Amino acid sequence: MLKIITSDDPILRKLFPRFFSRYRPEKITPEIKTKVAEIIAAVEKEGDKALLRFTGEFDQVNLSSAQLPVKKEEIKAAQQEVSPSFLAALASAKENIVSFHQRQLAGQACLPEANSWFETNAQGVYLGQLVRPIDRVGIYVPGGTAAYPSSVLMCALPAKVAGVKEIALVTPPQKNGKVNPPVLVAAALSGVEEIYRVGGAQAVAALAYGTETIKPVDKIVGPGNLYVTLAKQLIYGQVDIDLLAGPSEVLIIADELAKAPYIAADLLAQAEHDSQAVAILLTPDSQLAGRVVKEVERQINILPRKETISQALRENGAIVITRDLKEAFALANCFAPEHLELMVGAVNQTPLPWLESVVNAGAVFLGSYSPEAAGDYLAGPSHVLPTGGTARFYSSLNVATFLKKSSVIAYPPDTLIQEGPKIIRLALTEGLTAHAQAVKIRMGQDNGAL
16 A cells, blocks of 8 residues: 655656656646636626536536525524534634734734835935735635635635735535535634635636626635636636645655654545545655554554545555655655655654755644644644645745735935936836936936937
């Protein structure tokens, strides 16, 4: 099920090309691209009519336009359908998420406006940066084989901290036409009241272009399946997006002191997401590798999603025996995983010094008692993270995701007259005479000659 290979084994290059190049495996066929483009075009043209048609086709739920928005009564009723322990856990998660993202603005009054700055340079030019939150954001929350109330908190709360005024949430309806109650409870706890029971590429298109019922947004965030991801890619430019999320990943670096049961549990937890999930262990200790395989085989038997896990580990999982930890970190940085776990050194100590060796990772989990599951639910940082090697240039969803920056420039008259010849020379060199004239006229040189 879980193969053991060495770092110089040719199969490693075949299984995981991103260890050696910037190749990103894609499962997007021309047929899928065409279908998603058709869905987007239909929603842009037909609005609610297309939304309702696709909801009936893909979700087997027949709705009217009036039923697209989730009513306040349904949100209130959802509170009675969840357990007190779930509510308590959700409240703790909210507290941690808000606290973490407020720290991103620490020292600046925790307000977006405080990130603005202004100064007068040596030439007397007033320069600055005006920071403002995005006005309206759309959040996509999956609702297919599993619903994710945690994703509501991880997207909505950073947006709230950033100062976003309007948040619209879309999520697929269940077979009975209702929205998953834990998702509604998480939305209410996050201060999101505008919720629509629609999913898939059609929901992304509705957020981007608007319909009779759904007002368009300025940015779309949140994870989704292949159709949702491709739809986000196609509407980018009409609106902004957070990132293009692919199958989830965990990469663990461990040495001889690591505990095999912990490693196996985390590999299994990652593979539980879906059959495309990636779970990899890098270690220089071949004996540890053998113990981990035995633990995986022992622990998997008690897990309900055993079939999904088995397929993921068989197709996208591996234990790689490296020459040493240095090579393990080099491979990890090439892979740029979504989740990177470091189980290096004494089990009861945090391997903080090794953090200096990390260059590319969406989130880093230090020590044997920092499972990736803690980051998924409770720790505080958003679990919306770059996948598919994009941690080389993408960051996790955070407060800055919801902020935009405008440059501010103010020239005093004397400074423009003094600096004007430089601007004119640069403009004329590029053949933009009107640009030059716009400066000359302010310098009192409007004699019709350039």
